[in-house]
Structure formats: C-alpha cells, structure tokens
Amino acid sequence: MIQRDLALTTLRPHVEPRDLVVAVYQSCFDWLALCPRNLNYVSTGAMGQASSHALGLALGSPDRRVIVLDGDGSLLMNLGSLVTIANVRPKHFLHLVFENGVYEVNGGHPIPGTGTVDFVGMAKAAGYQDAMRFSQLDAFEAALPELLACDGPVMAVLKIAPGKAYPRDYNYIHSATARKIFRDALNRDET
Amino acid sequence: MTASSPANKLAPPSGEDIIAQLKKARVGIIVSVPDIVTSDGLLWPISKDPDFQLIRVCKEDEGVSICAALSYSNTRALLLMQQTGLMDSLNAIRAIAMDYHQPVCMMVGLQGKAPDETVLASASYGVRIIPPILDVMALKHIGIDSDADTQHIAPAIDTAYETGDALCFLVGQSPVIAGERP
Numbered sequence: 001m002i003q004r005d006l007a008l009t010t011l012r013p014h015v016e017p018r019d020l021v022v023a024v025y026q027s028c029f030d031w032l033a034l035c036p037r038n039l040n041y042v043s044t045g046a047m048g049q050a051s052s053h054a055l056g057l058a059l060g061s062p063d064r065r066v067i068v069l070d071g072d073g074s075l076l077m078n079l080g081s082l083v084t085i086a087n088v089r090p091k092h093f094l095h096l097v098f099e100n101g102v103y104e105v106n107g108g109h110p111i112p113g114t115g116t117v118d119f120v121g122m123a124k125a126a127g128y129q130d131a132m133r134f135s136q137l138d139a140f141e142a143a144l145p146e147l148l149a150c151d152g153p154v155m156a157v158l159k160i161a162p163g164k165a166y167p168r169d170y171n172y173i174h175s176a177t178a179r180k181i182f183r184d185a186l187n188r189d190e191t
Numbered sequence: 192m193t194a195s196s197p198a199n200k201l202a203p204p205s206g207e208d209i210i211a212q213l214k215k216a217r218v219g220i221i222v223s224v225p226d227i228v229t230s231d232g233l234l235w236p237i238s239k240d241p242d243f244q245l246i247r248v249c250k251e252d253e254g255v256s257i258c259a260a261l262s263y264s265n266t267r268a269l270l271l272m273q274q275t276g277l278m279d280s281l282n283a284i285r286a287i288a289m290d291y292h293q294p295v296c297m298m299v300g301l302q303g304k305a306p307d308e309t310v311l312a313s314a315s316y317g318v319r320i321i322p323p324i325l326d327v328m329a330l331k332h333i334g335i336d337s338d339a340d341t342q343h344i345a346p347a348i349d350t351a352y353e354t355g356d357a358l359c360f361l362v363g364q365s366p367v368i369a370g371e372r373p
Binding site: 056 | 220244246247248249250252253254255256257258259260261263264265266268282283285286287290291292293
C-alpha cells in the first residue's frame, strides 16, 4: 500500500510547468494542498468524468502532457472512456488510478468488485499503450519518468491507503474562479 | 427558449447546409454516438470530411466533458447524438454545461418523431418530453426541422461560445444529402 499523499508528493517534481493535471475527489483535494498551480483542472462536475475531460484537454492542447488523478470508483462510472481514449491515442496521457477499494468521500462504502476488479487488465484490453500496478512507492517513483515519456495513453494503478487528510474544499473546485484561473493560464500559455 | 417549429409538409433539412453552418461557426471537432436520424445525412458525411476531426465516444456523457474541456482552448466542438443519449447525459449536462456555464453545443436527432408532427405533439413520449426537460434546465434549444431552420445554426453556435451558454439543436427530420431527397 502507498499513502496517497506520499504518491502525490512523489509525482510533484515530475510535473512540468506546462503539464495539465486533472484531479478528482480526495486526490484532487490532496493535490491542491500539495501542489497548487494554475494548470490544475479541478472542475470535472460529474463523477466519473475526469478521463473524458482530460481527453478533451489533450485534443485541444496536443503539445501538452495531460496527467489524470482518477479514483477507482470514479473510473468504474466511465469505463467506456478507456476505449475512447485508446482509440484517439493522445500522445502524452498518463492516467493514474488511485485504488483504495472504497467510495472514500461518500461514506467509505466498498466499490463493486473490491479486491477483484482489474483496472490494469481493462486498460490494456481497451487499447492503452501500457498499464501497470504499483503497491510500493519506490517502484512507482522509479517508473514515473518512463510513464511520462510514453508515446500514447498509459495507466498506472496505485494501491493506496489514505494519508494525511487534506481539507475538502468543494466550493473551490466547483467555483467559476477555479475555472477562470485554469482558462487564463492555459491561454496565456503559462509556464 | 425557442420552440421547435411545426414540421407539417416541410422539406427535410439539407445535410450539406447543416455541415456548411458548422464550418461557418468554426466547429472543427465532432463528438458522437451514432443516431439513426442524423446518420446518413450528417454523421457519415462528417466522417469522410477532412475539415472535421470525428471523435467516436462510447457514451454520450463522455462527449459533454470532451466538448467542455475543448472550450478552454477555444476549440469549438459539437456533440452529435440521439435524444436517448441526451437523456442519459442529463447529470453531466446539468453539472458541466449548466452549473459551470460552459458552451457545450449539442445536436440531437429525435428518433421516433414523425415528419408530420411537431415535437411537442409527437406520439412518442420519448420525443415530446424533450423540450420541457430542456426548458426546466434553462438549456436553450432550437428546432431543426426543415431547410429554413439551418441558417440559425452558425449564429447560435457563435453566440454560445461568446456567452458561455450551452445550446441544443433538436433535429426533427432526417437531414438529406444532394441527390437523395425523397
């Protein structure tokens, strides 16, 4: 098991200024606390839609890397997006799935298929260039440069345990301010 | 809201005219789940047109997110689907297009609507409930039932991207392409 905040702290130095980071739920709140930046895309609106928003960003900004911080319960709501993404084949698209087996912000109930659902297998079957699972932080850290350099969509599933609890600021992630900050930064080509 | 116009004895809309309007509005990406109403007159021609990038999605709510995200880079897109897909995507539309006030533009084929009936008077329950649902959501809708309606497409899309207001075209008759008019 990897503590989620440690996984995000490990990811942080690998994120370049022009990268677009799409984040949802607790990973989003943790990421905002650990790595506040204008090109964090946090307004995904409906549960499960992170990967689809990320694909739209990749289509609109094909010269940028897109990193998705998805949840296991969220991804289960939009499994078809794996096929859509694989079919479009955005060049620099890292899909991180934080697998804790529960709907963490909705009462901690188990997701369907906890312990048996295979996101790596599904991503590969959908046509992702590669997909792998990590349960040790050092292995994830070692693989990150290659994951971010892949020429096509790749998935990394992280078996995680909650780390430090960062505040859940729903008002901010759904705010017009959050969207304006991202839009302005994207169009300034902020680096 | 713009009520869908009566379609009695009107010639079906031209697929070429609709496509020309999309190009005039600088729509470059079409996101779609196939719809039988718009299949022959729009989606097949679009799929062969190098001016468009066609993104085939598995489910319509993916398209809502893709179109919204594209708007951040000022890339104009259209989500082409059937009303069943619209219904299946209402929560995404509610959150992403309406709550977030983003210019998601949709074109919806009304499967089950007869050419000689209006949308609201359709014998199909699945068809006639669409305008009232969009009205409740305060989502602007424009009927595309005949050639006369197609001229409204480009200006409406321009306005959507200028204001951030989402938009839904309701296609009540299958568009036809030249040489295939009944």
